[in-house]
Amino acid sequence: MKKLVMILVAFATLQVSAQEHKRNMSKEHAESKMHYTPEESAQLKAKQMTLKLDLNDKQQKEVSAIFLEEAKFRANKKAAMSKDKAEQSMSKEELLKMKNERLDRQIAMKKKMKTVLSAEQYEKWEKMSQKRTRNRSHMKDHDKKKQ
8 A cells, every 4th residue: 555655656746747847848938939030930930831841942932021021010919919918908899800800811821822832832831720720729728727
């Protein structure tokens, strides 16, 4: 019986330390992303897509320009949100407007990518986007369960 209790205590200790390590790693990852300028962020994303979709030079430049525009928009939005943090609560209408704007930007992004990428590349990009969206929603669900 004592051995069983000792094994359970050891297992619980390992589990807690592993979760702590994982939490620290995710914080480091988030902090490292925060230090990129919009230009650096766009360049990195374009290079990642070049590797995954085998883009040519022209496509890489066009994709980089699209990502730069998006990164600048997000940086401006983030700055505006941090200023408005004092007014934390948003009305239902404001939330609806914000969600509609986000969806409109996503639709525009798809249209731009469709003009730049070949049909095969676009299909692969769509699958990558859907996978990324699913992963984000799973992470959000996981974070909500922790709280």
